[in-house]
Amino acid sequence: MQRGPAKRPTQADIARLAGVSQATVSLVLNERDAGVRISPATRERVLTVMREWGYVANASARSLAGGRNKIIGVYTFEPVFPTSGVDFYFPFLLGMEQEAADLGYDLLLFTSAGGERQIFRDGSTRLWHADGALLLGRDPNVEEIEQLRDSGYPFVYVGHREVAGPPVSYVAADYAGATRQLTERLFQLGHHRVAYARIGNGGAQPSRDRERGFRRATPSRHLTGPVWTLDTVAEVDGLFEELQRAGVTAVLAEQQLLAEELLSCAARRGLSVPDDLSVVVLGDSTGARHDGTHWTGLIVPREQMGQRAMALLVRLLEAPGTGAPGSGAPGSGAPGSGALSESVTCGFAAGVTVGPPKEFS
Amino acid sequence: MQRGPAKRPTQADIARLAGVSQATVSLVLNERDAGVRISPATRERVLTVMREWGYVANASARSLAGGRNKIIGVYTFEPVFPTSGVDFYFPFLLGMEQEAADLGYDLLLFTSAGGERQIFRDGSTRLWHADGALLLGRDPNVEEIEQLRDSGYPFVYVGHREVAGPPVSYVAADYAGATRQLTERLFQLGHHRVAYARIGNGGAQPSRDRERGFRRATPSRHLTGPVWTLDTVAEVDGLFEELQRAGVTAVLAEQQLLAEELLSCAARRGLSVPDDLSVVVLGDSTGARHDGTHWTGLIVPREQMGQRAMALLVRLLEAPGTGAPGSGAPGSGAPGSGALSESVTCGFAAGVTVGPPKEFS
DNA sequence: CCCCAATGCTAATGGGGATTAGCTGCTAAT
């Protein structure tokens, strides 16, 4: 027992104790199938000493030298705190964590970026502590994603991402499919005029996916109303009027907040949901008041997405071809340059805000 | 634009471009107040080139050279999953995360240990990926904590920990104080016979602290009943009988589960809480049914504890004396060998399960 | 008996940066 902070053993220490060279220790450690062989006897001796002295590879040295740390980073583009974001992000985290534990990886949460939220500033750097990273965020900096992709750093985006140039790997919820199903369900119930509404710009990928699902559902003899895009909550009342005028009997609301607002518009007019208007919520609960209404709509499978993203990333990392990032085999551009993506099926909430249109009931 | 992963500039590159040495670049970067000086002109030139080329220090190399990662590990003795544990641990995590973000540290979650949950097996090991760690768990392996302390690894325990030998650093909730206050409040309300009950052994530190607070509250002319320690929930009914027989009008229940059981015992006998019996919950909600009762009692300030623990650990790490683990200043044994501890005040829940004793109302 | 091919391991290098001893010029004091 030494005084002071115990200096932990290095490969050199282990080597000395086992009567071999540092290189041998390294080779034993990373059981390569490669050219160099170590006799079982030596291997065992080294392993014994390592165990005895509690050797652990230094993560920094290892990643500097191009090795692996069995650590997956998690980076969010928006600050997770203050707590508004927590409810949103936590399920993802949960899924990632479970899967990581199963696969023998630890999770590195990149939170220190503070207000800045830029990977390439002080962050890029820090990402390398992890073997790869999961990226998360509703409104990421696309340029940064591209830059990261070009840098060769392995990552998977949680959420649907299409960027300019080569594709990136991502795991997305099947918003399009789920929205389509929900829309078709409305038609089945007898609705003829169904509208789609959102607050905020529809440029984000999740928005576009939902809208696409909506449009695809349009069957021959039914009518989907136009897609309304509002700027602020204040405009909901006007929207409600227009919907009535257009004879719309069912609305798909991208945000729960919007749905809540529609509900109170209806209430103010003495109208009932779902009797006078069916309302479907498409999963985005940003800024929702959570007034206790049981909404009919889709459930974003956040936990599953996290899980699948983790699994995908690890698969990427452990794929033989995709060597250590440092070893830069530039020509390794597999088909599609190795980017993979997966789709996770959304769940549905039965809820109480959808019913047949009035003329049918 | 090269093919393959774009290699980002190194200090050597910047140095070349600025016509100085790599050392100079490093010196400019880490604005040391130390011996070496750089002229403002040179400094400016280097900075310009750095900005121009978007230089970012490689974190791995930096920590390899400097010994620090700016990463704090989080290790829990019990598995956090399946989700029963999640509710318990998440608030701690939240607090840690916020503080870490403020202090510029990232969080490394040690979850990969899987079922084993032993620091010194594969974990100890992995702990070194972080500069220091926060340890968490209701029923930790004390020997391992001692071993870790002796190893010189910097850590802070979240929760009250007294171990054999030199003390360890910890941040604890002030259970003793809070329990004392709650007990005294009962006396103020007119209760004369107050009892304390728990399920499970009272050996754990949090249990002992609460009991201590209870005992300290005993004022001259009042009576605290004995402390009951039950083995299982099944014994609660018997306990209830005994309490009645002893004329106890108020109980402090260590676990919410126990309180819930007492409540149903009372209900079965047609008795009312708090009219016939006041019940205080001392914060432990393990296995509780959460039946919606608004309990009177203490609130464990989990988030704050996490926050304070993080702050404490970082303080330990950044204290000048306690140098980098590698730099081993052996004589730095400050008073008490540098272990610090802090106490966080508990909150109180007003609740509806406490009132004056019957003869007063 | 010689040469070749495995086998088992080591020396050397590099990865990016922090640190320190020490090397130039200058200026100011002697």
Next chain:
DNA sequence: ATTAGCAGCTAATCCCCATTAGCATTGGGG
């Protein structure tokens, strides 16, 4: 004219590990 002193910078090392070229030894085939 020396010399001491200092500002300003660089060369050299080290941090710990992964990787590769190559060395020494042994066994087998010709």
